[in-house]
Amino acid sequence: MKKREIIIGTRGSKLALWQAEWVKSELQKLNPDLKIELNKIKTTGDKILDVPLAKVGGKGLFVKEIEEAILRGEADLAVHSMKDVPTDFPTGLHLAVICKREDPRDAFISGVKGKEFHINSFKELPKGATVGTSSLRRSCQLMSIRPDLKIEQLRGNLDTRLRKLDEEQFDAIILAAAGVKRLGWAERITETIEPEVSLPAIGQGAIGIECRVDDDFINKLIAPLNHEETSICVRAERACLKKLEGGCQVPIAAHARLIKMQDSGYKIQDKDMHRESFIVNHASGLLVLDGLVGSVSGNRIIKSRIEGDPKDAESLGIKLAEDLL
Numbered sequence: 001m002k003k004r005e006i007i008i009g010t011r012g013s014k015l016a017l018w019q020a021e022w023v024k025s026e027l028q029k030l031n032p033d034l035k036i037e038l039n040k041i042k043t044t045g046d047k048i049l050d051v052p053l054a055k056v057g058g059k060g061l062f063v064k065e066i067e068e069a070i071l072r073g074e075a076d077l078a079v080h081s082m083k084d085v086p087t088d089f090p091t092g093l094h095l096a097v098i099c100k101r102e103d104p105r106d107a108f109i110s111g112v113k114g115k116e117f118h119i120n121s122f123k124e125l126p127k128g129a130t131v132g133t134s135s136l137r138r139s140c141q142l143m144s145i146r147p148d149l150k151i152e153q154l155r156g157n158l159d160t161r162l163r164k165l166d167e168e169q170f171d172a173i174i175l176a177a178a179g180v181k182r183l184g185w186a187e188r189i190t191e192t193i194e195p196e197v198s199l200p201a202i203g204q205g206a207i208g209i210e211c212r213v214d215d216d217f218i219n220k221l222i223a224p225l226n227h228e229e230t231s232i233c234v235r236a237e238r239a240c241l242k243k244l245e246g247g248c249q250v251p252i253a254a255h256a257r258l259i260k261m262q263d264s265g266y267k268i269q270d271k272d273m274h275r276e277s278f279i280v281n282h283a284s285g286l287l288v289l290d291g292l293v294g295s296v297s298g299n300r301i302i303k304s305r306i307e308g309d310p311k312d313a314e315s316l317g318i319k320l321a322e323d324l325l
Contacts, residue, residue: 013158
């Protein structure tokens with residue numbers, strides 16, 4: 001491949017820089033002579049920290065300025081957390097690659113008092129305990145299980161949120177496990193919350209790469225970083241989100257997983273639906289997609305599940321959304 005210098009557009013947070021550096025490293029492993037620079041860009045979501053995301057309004061709060069930089073030629077590609085990426089792109093740009101997913105689950109992190117009293121789960125928090133989260137999705141599901149807890153807004157980068165917890169501004173906080181693990185803070189996690197309890201955000205744990213549609217060099221360069229299984233799952237989740245037309249204003253969740261099969265068919269036990277079904281084997285396995293729409297208070301939550309062939313990922317996502325509407 002022709003030697004060239006390229007620029008990666010990224011936010012300036014520790015996690016965003018970790019992700020951009022990871023992409024840089026992977027590209028240079030494949031292309032040792034390639035020179036790569038990072039262009040750190042402050043987005044609207046980075047600038048407005050005193051208002052809940054649901055009240056800021058709009059979409060693309062953490063990506064718009066980076067996309068504009070690509071269109072101006074100030075960056076060749078952008079590295080995003082997939083849960084921040086809208087389902088529509090500016091003319092001339094596209095989501096070219098979805099990298100291998102980290103742990104998609106939410107992480108419960110107990111504060112100082114929790115450690116003193118050996119609290120190992122959010123279910124063990126005392127009545128009236130204060131839990132910090134910036135996510136309507138998390139607070140909705142948490143309140144549906146523990147309506148006695150006090151949910152308070154928690155904005156800022158991961159290190160800022162952990163610092164606020166250590167300063168005892170909260171009894172506990174809930175974060176995306178992927179970010180905590182990527183920054184080397186896995187030991188801070190008190191409990192990793194299973195999707196059956198807290199269904200993850202669309203795209204949570206996955207890294208996406210956006211670039212110009214007509215930039216053949218960049219599209220070819222980054223193609224090896226695409227992870228097929230993650231791409232199938234995340235595209236199904238995003239199809240559901242697009243059909244629901246959800247942003248940050250409504251509690252929405254969707255999580256897909258690909259079950260690989262060796263035989264012509266097999267039985268699975270669906271604990272949620274209390275049924276057993278026989279699944280015919282597909283070429284790449286079975287795609288199982290769970291979705292949720294809820295009220296902000298957590299008083300009402302609608303859940304649905306759909307299963308099918310991975311090659312129909314996006315149509316399955318749309319069907320799931322229709323079931324939830």
